[in-house]
Amino acid sequence: MKIGIDKIGFYTPHMYVDMNKLAVARDVEPEKFTIGIGQSQMSVAPVTQDSVTLAANAALEIIDDEDRAKIDFVIFGSESGIDHSKSGAVYVHRLLGLNPNARAVEVKQACYAATAGIQMAKGHIALNPESKVLVLGTDIARYGLNTSGESTQGAGAVAMIISANPRIMELEKHNVYLTNDIMDFWRPIYSDKAFVDGKFSNEQYILFFNKVWEVYKEKSGLELTDMEAICFHLPYTKMGLKALRTILDEAPEDIRERLLENYQISTTYNRNVGNIYTGSLYLSLLSLLENKKLSDGSRIGMFSYGSGAVGEFFTGALQPNYRDYLHIEGHQKLFNSRKEVSVEEYEIIFEETLPADGSDMELDISKDPATIVLSGTLDNKRQYVNKNV
Numbered sequence: 001m002k003i004g005i006d007k008i009g010f011y012t013p014h015m016y017v018d019m020n021k022l023a024v025a026r027d028v029e030p031e032k033f034t035i036g037i038g039q040s041q042m043s044v045a046p047v048t049q050d051s052v053t054l055a056a057n058a059a060l061e062i063i064d065d066e067d068r069a070k071i072d073f074v075i076f077g078s079e080s081g082i083d084h085s086k087s088g089a090v091y092v093h094r095l096l097g098l099n100p101n102a103r104a105v106e107v108k109q110a111c112y113a114a115t116a117g118i119q120m121a122k123g124h125i126a127l128n129p130e131s132k133v134l135v136l137g138t139d140i141a142r143y144g145l146n147t148s149g150e151s152t153q154g155a156g157a158v159a160m161i162i163s164a165n166p167r168i169m170e171l172e173k174h175n176v177y178l179t180n181d182i183m184d185f186w187r188p189i190y191s192d193k194a195f196v197d198g199k200f201s202n203e204q205y206i207l208f209f210n211k212v213w214e215v216y217k218e219k220s221g222l223e224l225t226d227m228e229a230i231c232f233h234l235p236y237t238k239m240g241l242k243a244l245r246t247i248l249d250e251a252p253e254d255i256r257e258r259l260l261e262n263y264q265i266s267t268t269y270n271r272n273v274g275n276i277y278t279g280s281l282y283l284s285l286l287s288l289l290e291n292k293k294l295s296d297g298s299r300i301g302m303f304s305y306g307s308g309a310v311g312e313f314f315t316g317a318l319q320p321n322y323r324d325y326l327h328i329e330g331h332q333k334l335f336n337s338r339k340e341v342s343v344e345e346y347e348i349i350f351e352e353t354l355p356a357d358g359s360d361m362e363l364d365i366s367k368d369p370a371t372i373v374l375s376g377t378l379d380n381k382r383q384y385v386n387k388n389v
């Protein structure tokens, strides 16, 4: 039985900052951000969006009544969770009106969590072929104003339905994963911003990639030439390129060119959104699938990395007519309808956070065009609104 990705939805907030302008404001050469880091725009989340609303908006794009009835497992992958106890999955389950006979949980391991969710979903479908699983990768990346990580922030979510007989991508047999306890990036529970050892994190990302790739080749008997493309977790678009370059000499010139060309296409959306942590790898996959027509059966390599750290390499095979099941126009509209904010406006929005002392707050939701928004806090409870209900 084939198991894999049947649908993919995506959402990013309606505002962005131009990286050239951010560079000028930070007194660095714009090329450092646009070429050295490889980012053109960075999504900015208003206070009316959090990891729950981003995930729910991404899922709203793909869910129909059949999915509502058949989804019996919601997996919320995030490192910007809103509660230490209750999972974001339960809120999303209610906001989408899903079948009550479902499991709903949150998983965490930095940017790796959505991959863990997908692999758990695969096992669930193998045991329950009639069911469907909703996997969410949703985050707001925050390092702080004027920090070295600032140019690698972003916000957004990817929602995927995993099922039998998937229409977009079959998840193939071999996976290789690796865990090592390192401090390259972390966020203690008292902080709303990440701590990072930037250079070390870059090195570890590449080291993890090289290690899982070597074992993957042994285990699968496959080579670089068997990959139509490799999609990477993209904290910023230059990062995956650095990793890809370390193995390119394993392939002849024509394959190298193909991999490099497809890599660039796979970074199109990420370059304009920034790091969305758990969803970044899947945003890169979406970027590749929506911006190039690949042949049916093409094998796509996927490298997932979550600081701390866990890495995994696995592959998927594209299904016949997979492009018919994508939401290319909707995503173009989403990008085209975003509004640029100045660096000064972004700085103000960045500092607008919910009260940390439990007091109530009512938010103005009229400026947020998203369907699902956070309207405030009341009695220590976040208040969510689905404008269509």
Ligand code: HMG
Pocket: 029, 031, 032, 033, 035, 036, 037, 079, 110, 111, 112, 148, 149, 150, 151, 152, 184, 185, 196, 197, 198, 199, 201, 202, 205, 233, 234, 235, 236, 238, 239, 275, 277, 305, 306, 307
């Ligand atoms: P930095 O110190 O600001 O930048 O930190 P830099 O000095 O290393 O420069 C960056 C690049 O720009 C360099 O290229 C420069 O040469 C180039 P490289 O040598 O690396 O190829 N550059 C220029 N290029 C063209 N024209 C110019 C110019 N000037 C400089 N004029 C860093 C950069 C990424 C470390 C920082 O932004 C940071 O700490 N970011 C956050 C951490 C991160 O993203 N790490 C990535 C790996 S870990 C990961 O992916 C997991 C993560 O997503 C978290 C999770 O799992 O949850 C982060």
